[in-house]
Amino acid sequence: MVRQIKQTPMNWVERLYIFEAFRGLFTTLKHFLRGLFRYETLPTVPYPEIKPEIPRDYRAKHRLMLRPDGTPRCVACFMCATACPAHCIYIEAAPSVDGRIEKRAVRFDIDHLVCVFCGLCVEACPVDAIRMDTQDTSYVHRNREDFITPMYDLTAWDPKQYPQNDTQSQVAPGGSKNQQALEAWGLKVH
Amino acid sequence: MPHLPSSSSPLVTIKVDGKDVQVPGDTNLLEALQAVGIETPHICYHPYLPVSGNCRQCLVEVEGPRGMGLVISCYTPVKAGMVVATPASSQRVKSTRKAVSEFMLVNHPLDCPICDKAGECTLQKNYMEAGQNESRLRGEVGKHYHGNPDNEFVDSKGQTRGGKRVDLGPRVLLDEERCVQCDRCVRFMRHVAGDEQLQLAARSDHTYITTFPGEKLDHEYDLCVTDICPTGALTGKYFRFQQRVWMLSRTPSVSMDDSLGANIWIDHNEGHVWRLMPRCNPEVNRSWLSNTSRLAFEKFAENRLPASDIESVKLALQTQGKVALVAGGECTLEDIVALKMLKASLGDRAEIFVGSFRPVVAADGIAKSGDPVANRAGFKLLGLAADNLADLVKRASEFNTLMTINNDLWGDDANQAKALEGIENRITLAAFNTETAHKANVVFGVNHWSEVTGTMVNCNGILQKLSAAPTAPDAELIPTFQALSIFAGTPITEALEAFKVASKEVPVLLGLSYETIRSTGAKLDGVQA
Numbered sequence: 001m002v003r004q005i006k007q008t009p010m011n012w013v014e015r016l017y018i019f020e021a022f023r024g025l026f027t028t029l030k031h032f033l034r035g036l037f038r039y040e041t042l043p044t045v046p047y048p049e050i051k052p053e054i055p056r057d058y059r060a061k062h063r064l065m066l067r068p069d070g071t072p073r074c075v076a077c078f079m080c081a082t083a084c085p086a087h088c089i090y091i092e093a094a095p096s097v098d099g100r101i102e103k104r105a106v107r108f109d110i111d112h113l114v115c116v117f118c119g120l121c122v123e124a125c126p127v128d129a130i131r132m133d134t135q136d137t138s139y140v141h142r143n144r145e146d147f148i149t150p151m152y153d154l155t156a157w158d159p160k161q162y163p164q165n166d167t168q169s170q171v172a173p174g175g176s177k178n179q180q181a182l183e184a185w186g187l188k189v190h
Numbered sequence: 191m192p193h194l195p196s197s198s199s200p201l202v203t204i205k206v207d208g209k210d211v212q213v214p215g216d217t218n219l220l221e222a223l224q225a226v227g228i229e230t231p232h233i234c235y236h237p238y239l240p241v242s243g244n245c246r247q248c249l250v251e252v253e254g255p256r257g258m259g260l261v262i263s264c265y266t267p268v269k270a271g272m273v274v275a276t277p278a279s280s281q282r283v284k285s286t287r288k289a290v291s292e293f294m295l296v297n298h299p300l301d302c303p304i305c306d307k308a309g310e311c312t313l314q315k316n317y318m319e320a321g322q323n324e325s326r327l328r329g330e331v332g333k334h335y336h337g338n339p340d341n342e343f344v345d346s347k348g349q350t351r352g353g354k355r356v357d358l359g360p361r362v363l364l365d366e367e368r369c370v371q372c373d374r375c376v377r378f379m380r381h382v383a384g385d386e387q388l389q390l391a392a393r394s395d396h397t398y399i400t401t402f403p404g405e406k407l408d409h410e411y412d413l414c415v416t417d418i419c420p421t422g423a424l425t426g427k428y429f430r431f432q433q434r435v436w437m438l439s440r441t442p443s444v445s446m447d448d449s450l451g452a453n454i455w456i457d458h459n460e461g462h463v464w465r466l467m468p469r470c471n472p473e474v475n476r477s478w479l480s481n482t483s484r485l486a487f488e489k490f491a492e493n494r495l496p497a498s499d500i501e502s503v504k505l506a507l508q509t510q511g512k513v514a515l516v517a518g519g520e521c522t523l524e525d526i527v528a529l530k531m532l533k534a535s536l537g538d539r540a541e542i543f544v545g546s547f548r549p550v551v552a553a554d555g556i557a558k559s560g561d562p563v564a565n566r567a568g569f570k571l572l573g574l575a576a577d578n579l580a581d582l583v584k585r586a587s588e589f590n591t592l593m594t595i596n597n598d599l600w601g602d603d604a605n606q607a608k609a610l611e612g613i614e615n616r617i618t619l620a621a622f623n624t625e626t627a628h629k630a631n632v633v634f635g636v637n638h639w640s641e642v643t644g645t646m647v648n649c650n651g652i653l654q655k656l657s658a659a660p661t662a663p664d665a666e667l668i669p670t671f672q673a674l675s676i677f678a679g680t681p682i683t684e685a686l687e688a689f690k691v692a693s694k695e696v697p698v699l700l701g702l703s704y705e706t707i708r709s710t711g712a713k714l715d716g717v718q719a
Contacts, residue, residue, distance in 0.1 A: 067346075082436065093431040095430070095431060100351070185346050
C-alpha cells in the first residue's frame, strides 16, 4: 500500500522562520516541563533504571535447556554449529557417562560478539536444547574473551523466571515439574 | 566377487526404459546400469565383496517368460537383448524400492544427529533417492529393539532400546540398533580379510552382528568394516564423536608407508587431519586400507621438527670428505630429482644410498606389499640403485658426512645403524624428531608427505599423485624437494618444476603432468619395482 503525503507549501509567515523557530523551542520547553513535573507520562523509558519489556519470542541471549537431572539436553550433534551463518558456536563432543544417552557436549561456547542473533541454531536443534528466550538483550564485559559464553553460563538459568506453562523449562532442576520428571526418569530422591 | 566391467568388456545392447543402450556385457545389471549413468540404490552390494543380495534395495523389473518381474539388479547377469525397467519408467519399481526403504527404517533408530555416519550414510542416501516416506509408526510405540537380549535397556522415554555400544574389539564399536544386517562386514572378514571373526546371530528381525563367544574383532584390516558398513552400526573408536563428516575437507593422496601406495583421502578440518580413508583404486588397494596406514595420521602432527636454518645445513655439507646421502622410501619423485641435483652440486664426493633398515615382509594381498620403501620403483625409474643400504654399512668408514633424507635409520634398526655412528658429521632432513634426528648434529624439519604435492611410483609401476593437505603444523616448513634444491644452489619452489625435470630424464614420464595423471594413477609401461 502506498501512502501519499501531500506537502502544503509554507505561507509567508512560516517562511520567515522566526516564529517557527520559537514554536519549535516551545515544543522542547513543553517536553522539558513534562519531564520535570509529569515524568510518568513520557513515552520514553528511563533506561537503565527501568528495563524495557521484551517479548518471550525475542531472539535474546541463548540458554541451554537442562534434563531433569541437571545435565544439558545438548547431544553435541553440531546441527546448530552447522546452521550458524556466523560460525560462532564451538562444540566438543564426548561419549556420555549415562548409558542411556550416547553423546554429550563437553564444551559448548557461543561467541556473542560474532553471533548475529538470527535464531537458526534454535531452529536447527533436534532436541530443543538451545533457546533464545532469556529476554537478556544487553550484557557487558570488560574484554572480548568474556563474550565467549561457555556452557556453565548458558545453563545457569532459573526455571522460576520462565512461565509455568513452559514445560521444558519447568522440568529443569528447581522447576515446578522437576520432581515428576525425575520420577519418570527413575531418579526419585527421597 | 562380482565381475566388474573393465575397458575390455564386450558391449551388449539391452533395452532400458524402452531405449536401447550399450552396456558392458560381462557384469551384473547394477554395474552395467551404473556404466551408463543409471544409479541404483543398494545397501548390501559392494563391488569388492561377494554378492549376497539380502537387502532387496536394488530391485529393477526385467522381462521374463511371465512378463515383467522384479529382480535384484546386483545378482542378475547382463544378457544381450534384456528388457529392463527402472523407476524412470516403472511405477512398480519405484513403489517397491520405497517400500524396501521403509522396511529398512522401521526399527532403525532416529540417531542421525548423533550418528558418526550421518552425511555419508547409505540409508540416508537411499531414503532421499527411493524412500521419502512418512513414518507410519505410532509415536507412543516408537522403534523397537529386537537384537541381542543381553544388551537391552529401557531409555528415559520408556522405550526398549539396546546394543548402543557393544565393544567388538580394540578398534571397533557396534551399535546393534543401527545395523541393517546387510552382512557386508561378515563377508569382508570372511572373503577379504580371510579371518572369519564376525557372524550374524539369531534369525529374521532378531538378527544381530556378533563375534564368536569370548573372541574379539582384531585384525589388521578390521577398520575397513567401518567404511563398508552402510549405516553407523560399526564405528571406529578413533573417530567416534570427533567430527561430523560434513565438516571435513578431503584431499586425495597416497599412503607413503608401503610400496603398494594405498590410495587415501586425507580428511582434514581447520588444519588438522581427523582421519585417513581408503580411496577406491581398482588396480591398487580397491576399497581397503590397513589399520597401520589408517591410524598413522594420529602421529602426523606430533613430535615434528621445526623449520631450521638453511645455512647451517649448507655449512655442514661443506665439510671435507665424502658425503653419503641416504634417502628413505617416503621421498617422492620430485624429492629424488632434487636429491640428484644436490649430488651433482657436491660432485664426486657425494654418493646416494637408498633403502630402509626395516625388513621387507610378504605382501598381504589386500592393501600392503610389505615393502617399507614406498617409492622404490621411483628410485629405480630415476636411475638410482634402490637397495644399497647394506653397501653403506660396509663402507661406512669411507664417509665423513651422513645426510639422511626422510629415513629414520636409528629408529628402524638401531643395531644395524650402529655401524654408521663412526660417521661424525650427521645431518638429518626429516619431518619428525626421530631417533636419527637425536643422533644428528644438524637437523632440518621439512613437510610430511601428507603436506606435499608430488608423485610416486608404486611396486606395480603405477605413477600416483600425492596432493598437499593444508595441515602443516608450521607454515615455515618447506617440502623436501625444495629444501634439497636450495642446498644444491638451484632452488625449485613448485613440485611441477621438479616433475618436469624428471620427465626430461625419463622417457616414460614424457607427456604426463599433474593434470593428466588420473585419480587412479597412470600405468607406466615396463616399470617394475
